[in-house]
Amino acid sequence: xxxxxxxxxxxxxxxxxxxxxxxxxxxxxxxxxxxxxxxxxxxxxxxxxxxxxxxxxxxxxxxxxxxxxxxxxxxxxxxxxxxxxxxxxxxxxxxxxxxxxxxxxxxxxxxxxxxxxxxxxxxxxxxxxxxxxxxxxxxxxxxxxxxxxxxxxxxxxxxxxxxxxxxxxxxxxxxxxxxxxxxxxxxxxxxxxxxxxxxxxxxxxxxxxxxxxxxxxxxxxxxxxxxxxxxxxxxxxxxxxxxxxxxxxxxxxxxxxxxxxxxxxxxxxxxxxxxxxxxxxxxxxxxxxxxxxxxxxxxxxxxxxxxxxxxxxxx
Amino acid sequence: xxxxxxxxxxxxxxxxxxxxxxxxxxxxxxxxxxxxxxxxxxxxxxxxxxxxxxxxxxxxxxxxxxxxxxxxxxxxxxxxxxxxxxxxxxxxxxxxxxxxxxxxxxxxxxxxxxxxxxxxxxxxxxxxxxxxxxxxxxxxxxxxxxxxxxxxxxxxxxxxxxxxxxxxxxxxxxxxxxxxxxxxxxxxxxxxxxxxxxxxxxxxxxxxxxxxxxxxxxxxxxxxxxxxxxxxxxxxxxxxxxxxxxxxxxxxxxxxxxxxxxxxxxxxxxxxxxxxxxxxxxxxxxxxxxxxxxxxxxxxxxxxxxxxxxxxxxxxxxxxxxxxxxxxxxxxxxxxx
Numbered sequence: 120x121x122x123x124x125x126x127x128x129x130x131x132x133x134x135x136x137x138x139x140x141x142x143x144x145x146x147x148x149x150x151x152x153x154x155x156x157x158x159x160x161x162x163x164x165x166x167x168x169x170x171x172x173x174x175x176x177x178x179x180x181x182x183x184x185x186x187x188x189x190x191x192x193x194x195x196x197x198x199x200x201x202x203x204x205x206x207x208x209x210x211x212x213x214x215x216x217x218x219x220x221x222x223x224x225x226x227x228x229x230x231x232x233x234x235x236x237x238x239x240x241x242x243x244x245x246x247x248x249x250x251x252x253x254x255x256x257x258x259x260x261x262x263x264x265x266x267x268x269x270x271x272x273x274x275x276x277x278x279x280x281x282x283x284x285x286x287x288x289x290x291x292x293x294x295x296x297x298x299x300x301x302x303x304x305x306x307x308x309x310x311x312x313x314x315x316x317x318x319x320x321x322x323x324x325x326x327x328x329x330x331x332x333x334x335x336x337x338x339x340x341x342x343x344x345x346x347x348x349x350x351x352x353x354x355x356x357x358x359x360x361x362x363x364x365x366x367x368x369x370x371x372x373x374x375x376x377x378x379x380x381x382x383x384x385x386x387x388x389x390x391x392x393x394x395x396x397x398x399x400x401x402x403x404x405x406x407x408x409x410x411x412x413x414x415x416x417x418x419x420x421x422x423x424x425x426x427x428x429x430x431x432x433x434x
Numbered sequence: 435x436x437x438x439x440x441x442x443x444x445x446x447x448x449x450x451x452x453x454x455x456x457x458x459x460x461x462x463x464x465x466x467x468x469x470x471x472x473x474x475x476x477x478x479x480x481x482x483x484x485x486x487x488x489x490x491x492x493x494x495x496x497x498x499x500x501x502x503x504x505x506x507x508x509x510x511x512x513x514x515x516x517x518x519x520x521x522x523x524x525x526x527x528x529x530x531x532x533x534x535x536x537x538x539x540x541x542x543x544x545x546x547x548x549x550x551x552x553x554x555x556x557x558x559x560x561x562x563x564x565x566x567x568x569x570x571x572x573x574x575x576x577x578x579x580x581x582x583x584x585x586x587x588x589x590x591x592x593x594x595x596x597x598x599x600x601x602x603x604x605x606x607x608x609x610x611x612x613x614x615x616x617x618x619x620x621x622x623x624x625x626x627x628x629x630x631x632x633x634x635x636x637x638x639x640x641x642x643x644x645x646x647x648x649x650x651x652x653x654x655x656x657x658x659x660x661x662x663x664x665x666x667x668x669x670x671x672x673x674x675x676x677x678x679x680x681x682x683x684x685x686x687x688x689x690x691x692x693x694x695x696x697x698x699x700x701x702x703x704x705x706x707x708x709x710x711x712x713x714x715x716x717x718x719x720x721x722x723x724x725x726x727x728x729x730x731x732x733x734x735x736x737x738x739x740x741x742x743x744x745x746x747x748x749x750x751x752x753x754x755x756x757x758x759x760x761x762x763x764x765x766x767x768x769x770x771x
Binding site: 152155160164166260261262345348349350351352353355357358359360393396397400401403413 | 500520534536540
């Protein structure tokens with residue numbers, strides 16, 4: 120009955136697609152590996168999905184204002200390196216360095232708005248700056264995660280595994296802030312219909328700076344949580360996060376046109392991506408085919424989306 | 435009361451498991467977590483692994499062996515991969531890692547789940563894992579030791595180094611220089627960077643030759659540069675010195691030609707890609723309940739005058755001499771010999 124309503128209602132179908140893909144991958148994993156269906160199993164499966172989810176949310180903020188951040192992976196790597204060196208050895212200096220990173224993100228937002236720079240070019244350039252600093256800080260992999268960070272990521276939560284709690288909290292906080300608050304409406308509007316928002320007297324500059332700074336904040340959380348999991352830093356620790364984060368946003372129902380995003384969907388999309396990797400692993404798919412299989416999953420979901428989109432346009 | 439009962443049960447179970455456990459890895463599963471497969475050395479490494487482990491499974495030594503390679507040389511992907519391997523209930527994970535430090539978290543989780551972790555080539559620093567590392571310094575020293583034994587009178591020596599600024603180059607060179615300090619009759623009259631490539635070595639040696647004394651008797655190398663050095667000496671109309679080779683097919687081929695023509699003598703040394711199979715047997719030994727030190731050293735694959743023909747026969751054109759290790763080899767390495 121519910122299925123029937125959903126099929127006849129493309130809007131509903133579209134909004135539950137991210138949750139549906141996640142349930143599908145999770146179900147497949149449980150069938151293949153019943154031991155995964157436990158506190159311990161889910162904890163292991165989803166642990167590394169937490170930083171990916173945070174990076175995806177960061178990317179989502181940038182996509183909301185109709186931009187793209189190609190420096191996300193390098194930035195997350197830099198934050199991890201700062202955490203493993205400065206933050207561990209000299210906390211005040213570490214905090215200062217992280218604040219400088221945030222300021223850089225704010226400046227990036229301002230530059231995109233004021234100078235009309237294409238964000239793709241600007242962030243691509245910044246990605247080399249981030250990884251340059253990361254290599255300067257930590258030329259060979261190493262360093263130590265601050266103990267508090269390590270303990271936080273290994274937090275024993277009763278009944279529900281920590282990664283699930285973390286993902287739920289992230290999704291709720293961002294959903295409330297961006298989708299339910301009046302300030303969130305303006306921020307989304309700045310991406311969806313910037314002219315209208317500007318005419319209504321809101322500052323587009325403030326909106327862009329706010330969104331880029333938020334991206335910086337969540338990218339930083341991604342880097343720190345990743346560091347808490349690995350225990351040591353590496354300049355190239357998160358190189359794949361750039362593409363993961365973009366794919367996660369899109370998989371979660373976001374679109375490149377600005378304004379059309381879904382925070383909860385983005386978190387679900389990130390979890391789906393991380394789990395799809397594990398699933399391919401469990402299937403013992405030859406490594407030569409794994410990249411291709413990942414791509415096929417993405418295309419499959421996007422094809423479904425296109426199909427639903429076509430249904431929406433039909434009267 | 436309950437607790438002590440539990441403890442004694444566990445103790446009894448451990449005793450039972452440890453007692454008749456010899457060669458009782460029949461039901462166990464071993465996984466290879468590999469970070470990169472994009473060059474000929476790694477391809478040979480995977481091929482050797484597959485060959486040896488398939489036979490081990492067929493012989494009933496272990497139940498199952500699987501290979502997992504990450505798509506890109508990527509730390510987080512490999513960390514997630516290790517967690518997946520934990521979930522799948524492997525008894526041991528053999529790993530060639532993307533980072534010596536950044537996988538520590540995942541490795542520790544594997545150890546906590548009572549999984550044996552053996553790292554080789556790309557080793558991990560987490561203390562609970564086993565490491566099979568390469569002693570490059572020893573490799574350099576071995577070259578000079580060989581020359582000192584074959585020619586106690588010594589003589590002028592040319593050193594060909596690797597890629598400047600790389601740790602491996604520094605280590606091998608340090609080993610050579612330490613050994614030369616021990617045998618002062620060997621005099622290093624020149625040193626060039628051949629970048630482990632025949633063409634570069636040839637060019638660099640040709641460049642330094644005019645400034646060298648006429649009687650350069652020995653050339654110590656780092657592998658991948660011996661053939662180029664030989665060509666440079668030939669082009670410069672110098673008598674061919676005794677050149678240490680590095681197990682590359684072209685080097686062995688040249689050596690064979692010289693041996694047939696004028697009884698030329700030397701030796702060749704490098705690391706075999708089959709070191710992955712050594713790691714496999716070490717993991718199997720540990721699962722078998724044998725005591726193995728946490729830090730082991732890879733033996734070098736050394737080719738001497740007598741073994742040249744056999745090695746050349748089994749080495750592919752453009753490849754590197756390889757060998758697969760056996761359980762006995764692993765026992766020898768673990769015994770510290």
